[in-house]
Amino acid sequence: MSDSIGEGHRWIIEAEIMPKQGVNDPDRDAVMSGLKSLSFDGTQRVRVGKLIRIEIQAVSEDDALDQGTRMCESLLANPVIEEFVVSAAQIG
Amino acid sequence: MSQIRAGVISFPGSNGDHDALIALETDLGIQVRRVDYREIDLSDLDAVVLPGGFSYGDALRCGAIARFSPVMEPLRAFAEAGKPVLGICNGFQILCEAHLLPGALLRNQTLKFHCFWTSVRIEQSDTPWTSALTEEDVLRLPVAHGEGAYYIGEHGLAEIERNGQVVARYATDDGDILDMANRNGSVASIAAVCNERRNVVGIMPHPERATNDLTGGSDGLRLLSGILDGALAAGPSR
Numbered sequence: 557m558s559d560s561i562g563e564g565h566r567w568i569i570e571a572e573i574m575p576k577q578g579v580n581d582p583d584r585d586a587v588m589s590g591l592k593s594l595s596f597d598g599t600q601r602v603r604v605g606k607l608i609r610i611e612i613q614a615v616s617e618d619d620a621l622d623q624g625t626r627m628c629e630s631l632l633a634n635p636v637i638e639e640f641v642v643s644a645a646q647i648g
Numbered sequence: 649m650s651q652i653r654a655g656v657i658s659f660p661g662s663n664g665d666h667d668a669l670i671a672l673e674t675d676l677g678i679q680v681r682r683v684d685y686r687e688i689d690l691s692d693l694d695a696v697v698l699p700g701g702f703s704y705g706d707a708l709r710c711g712a713i714a715r716f717s718p719v720m721e722p723l724r725a726f727a728e729a730g731k732p733v734l735g736i737c738n739g740f741q742i743l744c745e746a747h748l749l750p751g752a753l754l755r756n757q758t759l760k761f762h763c764f765w766t767s768v769r770i771e772q773s774d775t776p777w778t779s780a781l782t783e784e785d786v787l788r789l790p791v792a793h794g795e796g797a798y799y800i801g802e803h804g805l806a807e808i809e810r811n812g813q814v815v816a817r818y819a820t821d822d823g824d825i826l827d828m829a830n831r832n833g834s835v836a837s838i839a840a841v842c843n844e845r846r847n848v849v850g851i852m853p854h855p856e857r858a859t860n861d862l863t864g865g866s867d868g869l870r871l872l873s874g875i876l877d878g879a880l881a882a883g884p885s886r
Contacts, residue, residue, distance in 0.1 A: 579799060580833055582759045631716075634709055634745065636752040637799055 564615035566648035567576055569624035573633045573640045601602035611647070620644035655683040655693040657723075659714045664700030664736060669858040672697070674711035674873050675859035692822060695732040695776070695875045699741025700792065700854060704881030708796045710753060711741035711767075718747055731774035732875050733848040734752040737793055740840075749843055749850045750808055753793075757833025761794040762790065765864070767829065768853060769819035772812055775842045777849045779874040786823040787816075788868035789853035791832075794818045796852045798834035798841070805835060815849055816840035 574583045588602040610627070617619035624642035633638045633640040654672050656688040658665045665682065672680045675699065689833055690696060692846065704713035713721075721740075727733050727748055735743040744748040770778055770785040781787075808814055818830045830837040832852075840851035855868030 574752065575802075580754060580797065582755050582757050582833070586759055606854070632708070634712070634742075634752055635671060636801070637754060637802075 564613050565646050566610050566620065567614045567617075567620040567644050567646050569612055569620050569627075569642060570627070571608045571610070571624055571628050571632050571642050572607065573603060573628070573638050574603055576637055576639050579637050593616055605638075607612050614644070617644055621647075639643045651679075652694045653679040653681070653692060654695040654697060654828070654875070655681055655690060656697045657683045657685060657719055658698055658699070659685045659701070659703035659717060660680050660699035661698050661703040661705055662738065664738070664854065664856065667854070668697050668699045670684065671856040671859040671868070671872065674868055675715075675866075678876070685714070687719050688722050690719075690722045690726050693726070693731075696726060696731070696736070698735040698742055700737030700739060703738055703742065704794075706874055708747065709741075710738060710744040711743075714738075714742045715745040715875075724748065727843070727848050730845060730847050733778050734875075735848075735850040736854055736856060737796075737852055740832075740852055741795065742760060743848060743850045744768065745829055748848050749841055750804055750813070751835075751838075753795050753797055753852070754799045754833075755795050756797055756831070758791070758831065759865075761792075762796060762832055763790075765790050765791045765820050766831070766853060767821050767823075768816040769823045769825065770816050771837040772815045772842065772846075773825070774812075775846045775849050777851075777871060777874045778815060779877050780870055781874065784823060786819060786821065787855075787868075788821075788858065788865050789855055789868055789871075790851045790857050790864070790878075792850060792857075793832070796832040796834070797850070798838040800838075808841060808859060809836070811844060813842050813844065813846075814838055814840075815842050834845060
C-alpha cells in the first residue's frame with residue numbers, strides 16, 4: 557500500500573558523486589596517508605566523494621533514475637571534475 | 649570622473665563586494681553601484697564584477713548555488729553581448745559553474761586556506777581587464793581561498809592554451825613559472841582565464857584588494873584600470 561501524496565510511489569534515490577579519474581584530490585591523498593600511518597598496510601586505493609540521498613515521488617524505477625540523473629546533471633555534480641552513479645529503491 | 653558605470657553583484661555570502669565597490673569608485677574613479685543577486689536588469693552598466701566571498705556558504709560546491717540566482721540570466725546576456733565581466737575568487741568559481749568560463753576550481757593541494765600575497769605573470773593583454781598591462785608583467789596580488797586550484801582536463805587545457813585563454817599564471821617575483829610559486833596546485837599554474845570571446849575573465853587572486861599603496865600595494869589597480877578603455881571598446885549600453 558502506498559501513502560504517496562502525488563502520482564506514483566515514494567522512492568529513495570542515491571547519487572554517488574566521485575572526482576573523475578585524473579583530477580587532483582588532496583582529500584584522497586590525505587586519507588591514504590592517514591590510513592598508511594595507522595598501519596593499514598593493505599590499503600591500495602582510496603576515493604573520497606559524496607553520497608546524496610533524496611526522497612522523491614516517481615511512477616517507476618526508470619522515472620526515479622531519470623529524475624536522479626537530471627538532478628546530477630543540472631546541480632548535484634559538476635561534469636568537469638566529477639562523475640556520478642544514481643541508484644533507486646522504492647520505499648512506499 | 650570617467651563615464652563608465654560598473655556593477656558589483658552581491659550574492660548572499662559575498663564578502664568582497666564592498667572591497668570591489670570601494671576599489672572601483674575611490675581608487676579607479678568610475679561610477680559603481682551594488683547589484684542585488686535578485687536583479688534582472690543590467691542595462692545601465694558597462695562592466696560587471698562578481699566579487700569574492702562564500703556565496704550560499706559554499707554549499708554543495710563553491711558557486712554551484714549562486715549560479716542559479718536570478719541575476720545570472722541577464723548576466724549571461726550581458727556576457728554574450730561582449731561586455732566586460734570579471735569574476736574574482738568566488739566570482740571566478742561562479743562563472744565556471746555557470747559555464748561562462750572553462751574549467752573548475754578545486755581544493756588547494758595543501759588542504760589549507762591560503763591567505764597571503766603572491767605574484768602572477770600576465771599572459772594575455774587583449775582582454776578588457778588586462779588591456780592596461782603588457783604580457784609578462786608581474787603583479788603582486790593577495791590571495792584568500794580554500795578552493796583555488798584551477799582544474800581543466802587535458803583536452804580542455806590544450807584548447808585554452810591554443811586559444812590564448814590563459815590570462816595569468818602564478819609566478820615567482822621575477823616572473824618565472826615554477827611549481828614553488830604555484831602553491832594551490834593549479835593546472836599549468838593558471839591563476840586567471842577568459843572565455844573564447846575574451847570579454848569574461850576569472851581570476852583567483854584579488855586585484856580589488858591591491859588598489860592603494862596604503863594597504864600593501866596597487867598592482868590590482870593596474871589590472872582593473874583596463875576597463876577604462878576596455879568597456880568603451882565594447883560599447884557603452886547607453
